[in-house]
Amino acid sequence: MKYRILFIFLFTWAISSPIKINLLTTNDIHGVIASQKATFMNPQYPPTIVGAAAFSKYVDELRNSTINNGEGLLLLDGGNIFQGNPLGMADSGQSMIEWMNRIGYDAMVPGSYDFISGAKNLQSLALQSNFPFLFSNLECDNCPLEFDEIKPYIIKEISGVKVGILGVVNSQISEIVLSGNRMGTTAAFEVPTMRKWVPEMKSEGAEVVIVLTSSGVPWDREEEYEKLVEKVNNGEVNENNTSLNAIEMAYFAEDVDFIVVGGNSKGYWLPWYDPHSHTYVIQGYGNGTEFSHIKLLIDENTHLFMGYETLVDGRASQTLLSDDFEADRTDANWIQSKLENAIKSYNSHGSTNVKNTTSPRELQLDQWDFPYLDTDENIEILTWNCEFFPHANDSTILALAEAVSDMDVDIIAFQELRRVGWFSKLMTYLPQYNYIVSEQASFMDLAIIFKSDQFDFVRQYEPFSDNDYNFAGRPPLQVDLLIKTENAGIPLSIINIHMKCCDSGLQRRKNAVKMLHDYVDETFETQSNIILLGDWNDDTKDEPGQHSFDVFFDDDRFHFVTENISYDLSQASYPKEPWVSFLDHILVSNELVKPSSNYHVQTIRMGDYMGGYEIYDAYISDHLPVLLSFPNP
DSSP: OHHHHHHHHHHHHTTSOOEEEEEEEEOOOTTOOSOEEOTTTOSSSOOEEOOHHHHHHHHHHHHHHHHHHTOEEEEEEOSOOSTTSHHHHTTTTHHHHHHHHHHTOOEEOOOGGGGTTOHHHHHHHHHHOSSOEEOTTEEESSOTTOSTTEESEEEEEETTEEEEEEEEOOTTHHHHSOHHHHTTEEEOOHHHHHHHHHHHHHHTTOSEEEEEEOSOOOTTHHHHHHHHHHHHHTTOOOGGGSOOOHHHHHHTOTTOOEEEEOSOSOOOSSOEEOTTTOOEEEOOOOTTSEEEEEEEEEOTTTOOEEEEEESBTTBSEEEOBTTTOOOOHHHHHHHHHHHHHHHHHHHHHOBOOOBOOSSOOOOOOOOOOOOOOOOSSEEEEEEEEEEEETTTTHHHHHHHHHHHHHHOOSEEEEEEESOHHHHHHHHHTOTTEEEEEOSSOSSSEEEEEEETTTEEEEEEEOTTTTSOGGGTTOOOEEEEEEEOOSSSOEEEEEEEEEOOOSGGGHHHHHHHHHHHHHHHHHTTTTOOSEEEEEEOSSOTTSOTTSSSOHHHHTOTTEEETTTTGGGOGGGOSBOOTTOOBOOEEEEEETTTSOTTSOOEEEEOOTHHHHTSHHHHHHHTOSSOOEEEEEEOO
């Protein structure tokens, strides 16, 4: 029926002039509103992206022109507005709200990263904004988000057309946001939410319906759509109890004209058109690099949506390059001042948001025979890439909790946390540990846990959070601790890394390691007890020039305690054929662990305790944890 209506009114358009509404969208800004070098476009000669000061000028000029030509303007954001950059994190998003008020946004939908400073902070941001936060699928267990400034939807009259905008938050927030940050907030499934609210919006007079969601467009939208259609045809999808991304939502989007999306920094030049529902889906690139601008075409007589037109070279997205855009100087100076102050503050103080388990659970399961690794005289530390954590959901949580409890080491550095909400569930079984999780990463978080009775927490810090291209969007995670002693505590700094993978990432790994070396070199006087560990995605046995270790190999203040065991294939940290290799290294300062000291290092062959590597791989990870035990300083 909807297809027939569209056909009729496309014919009508040929003999009449449609109403035009300029739709501008942003998503996944992550606090990046200053100018930046586009190393992702050309690492050697990166062009300049002017940033938000150019976008504000563009919007101002567009507003003036729409007043003169009678067109409408609608400005929406798909969430994840402040996390990921010191400018956004320094005041937990207040500067970003100030900027969005300045631009004149009409609405936004919270993204999962907007909970990074907690739901109470999200409430505060909503109260400071001049535009509504839309959250129609809010489920609240005594959470801070049930108040008038957070609405399910709004209906705005634009150029005489009543446009309904429905906010739908990613229903996976309980899986991808730490429980302590959600504070009782969860989100209902996307499709039943649309089916509940869209009819109400229509009954309230909405003539054009836009869904604004943070459920994300996947990186391979065509492939994902084909998989969905196949599952639907086979009766394998129940949309009423399944979390769906925006492409999947569109298939079931009855009476929805457009879906504006955030939740994934991957962008597309043109909106996706769903041939089943005839709904369009738009998501641009994030991290302050671009915005999307199209004109919605509305029949002037019936006010039914007819389609859209682009403005530049058949593209919806526009990259804010200096060749194409000019900054508003007042805005540019304001942004630069905010950024400089934020970096100065963050470099001085970092974050003090250490976490612990307030509602511990007893681990009943005793399925595996993991070794006990703790000693009284030494400090034991593990590096552990937990591939796409938790790739077996509850089975991963229970197996990993049992392993950590049984091995009882003092510190663990985890990499590759895909859904950090599940990390909260893991930590409920490990109340003896405090922990920190990445606050600035935008892809595969890092975490560090440490025994609360042995270490005092000083701060969390994420170097290069304002310049994380070479770290693949996941800046190093540093925790500064004090080893508890009878007198004064002994400083200890742990830096957890997960380098860009694969051959294509070699130059970025080299750049990242050089940046890390410069960083520890500059701070060496105050951070002499350093452990730098994680998934380096290079093997120390690689041929010269084919690895990233040289700057540390050439510095006699540091050594890799894992270098010798890397030649023993039985201790390969990545034992999968045909790519058997040692990728998970531990670098230490000689001041902390002298090369001649009585330290011990080994790869923990988890399959030996679980009935085989294949079982371990199915439950926990394809990487094996690597242990360092060294004398307590």
